[in-house]
Amino acid sequence: MRRILAYLLVLLFVVSSASSLIGSSLDVAKEIAESANERIESLIETAIEKAECFTERFEETGLSLEAYENLIDDLGNDLVNTALRISQSAIEKIEEIGYNAICYYVPVKLGYKIFMVDPILIIDD
Numbered sequence: 001m002r003r004i005l006a007y008l009l010v011l012l013f014v015v016s017s018a019s020s021l022i023g024s025s026l027d028v029a030k031e032i033a034e035s036a037n038e039r040i041e042s043l044i045e046t047a048i049e050k051a052e053c054f055t056e057r058f059e060e061t062g063l064s065l066e067a068y069e070n071l072i073d074d075l076g077n078d079l080v081n082t083a084l085r086i087s088q089s090a091i092e093k094i095e096e097i098g099y100n101a102i103c104y105y106v107p108v109k110l111g112y113k114i115f116m117v118d119p120i121l122i123i124d125d
Contacts, residue, residue, distance in 0.1 A: 029099040029122055036090035037119045040083045044108050044117060047079045051110035058111075072111035079108065083117045090120055099123070
């Protein structure tokens with residue numbers, strides 16, 4: 001009888017430990033995603049501010065259309081590529097701890113053009 005009780009107590013301890021580890025690993029996954037999304041949001045805000053400056057310069061100083069479009073294209077492409085690297089790195093880390101995450105695309109208007117940028121979302125299966 002004592003052995004059975006001892007086994008049950010050990011089993012209860014193992015199950016409670018496992019469930020707390022699962023909960024904490026999900027918290028870690030969420031923190032990774034949140035940190036990546038905050039970095040991407042900061043990049044987006046900075047890119048929007050720069051695009052506004054480029055647009056003002058284009059409208060007020062007679063910056064050529066080609067130069068303006070090149071500035072906006074370079075800015076948007078840099079934003080997309082940097083955000084993608086951040087997202088992919090975060091997704092890899094999230095998958096290493098046993099969760100799935102995906103990119104979801106949001107439109108970001110920079111000057112005359114819309115770029116699709118990819119923050120991440122955890123899929124909790």
